[in-house]
Amino acid sequence: MKISNLIVFIVTLALVISCGVVNKKNKGKGVNLFTIEQDKQFGAQVAAEIDGNPAQYPLLDSVKYKSAYEYIYKVRDKILASGGVDYKDEFNWRLRIIQDDSTLNAFCTPGGYIYIYTGILKFLDSEDQFAGVLGHEIAHADMRHSTRQMTTQFGIQVCLDVIAGDMVALKQVTSGLIGLKFSRKHESEADGKSVDYLCPTDYNADGGAGFFMKIKEMGGARTPEFLSTHPDPGDRIENFQNLAITNGCAGRKTYKTEFEKMLSTLP
Secondary structure, eight states: OOOHHHHHHHHHHHHHHHTTTSSSSTSSSSSSOOOHHHHHHHHHHHHHHHHHHHHTBBBBBTTTHHHHHHHHHHHHHHHHHHHHOTTTTTTTEEEEOOOOOTTOOOEEOOEEEEEOOOOOOOOSHHHHHHHHHHHHHHHHHHHHHHHHHHHHHHHHHHHHHHTOOOHHHHHHHHHHHHHHOOOHHHHHHHHHHHHHHHHHHBOOOOTTHHHHHHHHHTTTTOGGGGGGOOOOHHHHHHHHHHHHHHHHOOBBBHHHHHHHHHHHTTO
């Protein structure tokens, strides 16, 4: 190995260790040059930007729509209690509903700040389908997909700058987190984790497939733009279902009536 390559290797290894990559909970989650604390910091900063931009992100008030928020938090708690979420106690796992019936989407920032559009809530049929979608978003944060992708996109120098407190670098990273599109690999990982999270519960563990089944049935009439770069919905349905069978998941509850009652409280 050339001396220059050896130096790069040593510096990279030191950064990986200093940025908290080498720990039990990161096993199997790929290289990430950011720390858990930075995930939480980035998520809080993105959340502040979203909270301060009601024109683009019209959030439903958690007091006025108390029953809807209690409902989605109940589903969240059920997933977190399943035992599969590594950063259950470290991350925030705050939920917010965005009033936009035309958007079939939900997203999660680093650190567990989760946003759910009314469009996807009203598109889904039952609680187990919602749990599958929510599990998918929780998985993105728990697998640290955002900062893993940022590691690939920005690399070692930005990690060094962020660690050093460079505000320009920090702004660069946080700005890139809003609207970040995940890779096909990350989407597949999140699908698989959704099944893992739901498997110990009484839900259909492949509840996340429901969203894609409806998209497929509609022939793409309301296919979200973000799916254009994601794995084929048909493949994702099959993967959800196969994983549930392989893992021996026995839950069959849909809680359709309860879900419809929650929907009736939304504007």
